[in-house]
Amino acid sequence: xxxxxxxxxxxxxxxxxxxxxxxxxxxxxSGEQFGNGLFTIFRExxxxxxxxxxxxxxxxxxxxxxxxxxxxxxxxxxIIQDEKKSDEVILFEVGTGEVxxxxxxxxxxxxxxxxxxxDACLASQFYKKWLKNSGSTSKYGRxxxxxxxxxxxxxxxxxxLEESDMDVYWSVLSQLARKLESK
Numbered sequence: 685x686x687x688x689x690x691x692x693x694x695x696x697x698x699x700x701x702x703x704x705x706x707x708x709x710x711x712x713x714s715g716e717q718f719g720n721g722l723f724t725i726f727r728e729x730x731x732x733x734x735x736x737x738x739x740x741x742x743x744x745x746x747x748x749x750x751x752x753x754x755x756x757x758x759x760x761x762x763i764i765q766d767e768k769k770s771d772e773v774i775l776f777e778v779g780t781g782e783v784x785x786x787x788x789x790x791x792x793x794x795x796x797x798x799x800x801x802x803d804a805c806l807a808s809q810f811y812k813k814w815l816k817n818s819g820s821t822s823k824y825g826r827x828x829x830x831x832x833x834x835x836x837x838x839x840x841x842x843x844x845l846e847e848s849d850m851d852v853y854w855s856v857l858s859q860l861a862r863k864l865e866s867k
Contacts, residue, residue, distance in 0.1 A: 688795040693718040706763070706771075706790050710752055720815070721822030722806055723798065725753045734760060737851065738776050741858040742783055745774075752790070755806045756814075758827030758850045763790055773797075775805065778857045781835040810842075817842050829853040835861060 685704050689695075695718070703709050715727040726734055734751050738760050751762040760776045773786040773793040786793050786805060793805075802808040814828055815821065822828055827850040832838030 685791065686794055688799055692799040693723075706752070709790075709794065715824060717822070717824060719806075719808070719811075721756050722802075722808060722811055723753060723755055724822070724824060726751060727824075733851070737854045737858070738762065741778060741781075741854065741861060742776055745783075749774075754827070754850070756811050756822035756828055757807060758829055758848070758853050761786075761793075778854050779830045779833045779835075779838075781833070781857075781861050813842055814845060818845075818847075820847055822847075826850055827853055829857075833857055833860065835864065 685702075686709060701712060703712055710725060710728065713725040715725065717724045731751055734754075735749065738749065738751060739745060745762075745764065748764050749762045750765055751760055754760045758778055760778075762774050762776065764772050764774050771789050773788055773790055775784040775786060777784065786797055788797055797805050803810075811822075811828075820828070827848055828845050829848045829850075830838050831844050831846050834840060838844050
């Protein structure tokens with residue numbers, strides 16, 4: 685079912701697996717990173733922590749949200765499971781304070797959106813620039829975040845990026861966003 689994803693990220697040993705569902709995909713790839721840290725699947729035991737982090741920043745999503753992964757900048761991906769949006773993939777951008785709809789299901793996101801629109805959904809070209817300048821890949825539990833978040837006037841360039849603990853990054857940016865909202 686996810687053969688296009690496996691081929692895109694050159695995952696040869698997993699390509700033989702017959703993974704047929706969202707849950708099977710998460711179980712098989714818990715904690716795995718693809719594209720040298722470009723895209724990461726959450727470890728199963730970390731999903732509750734990340735659900736809390738995302739809801740602290742984007743409270744309007746509550747219980748209908750199921751997270752599955754994040755990109756190199758710490759932006760989280762989840763599925764909204766309700767009657768209106770029927771398993772639609774959503775992107776939570778902590779550095780900008782924005783929530784974006786991917787306009788597709790989990791299967792379509794994994795197989796097609798990442799492969800066809802990797803720059804739009806994972807900022808893959810920006811990651812290549814980061815790698816070229818720093819040589820530092822994104823590791824599990826860490827992200828390459830903004831020193832000054834965009835929602836506070838930070839610039840969207842390489843000099844405004846640094847490696848961070850992802851949990852700390854989300855906590856700090858969530859607090860800053862809430863302070864700005866309360867003003």
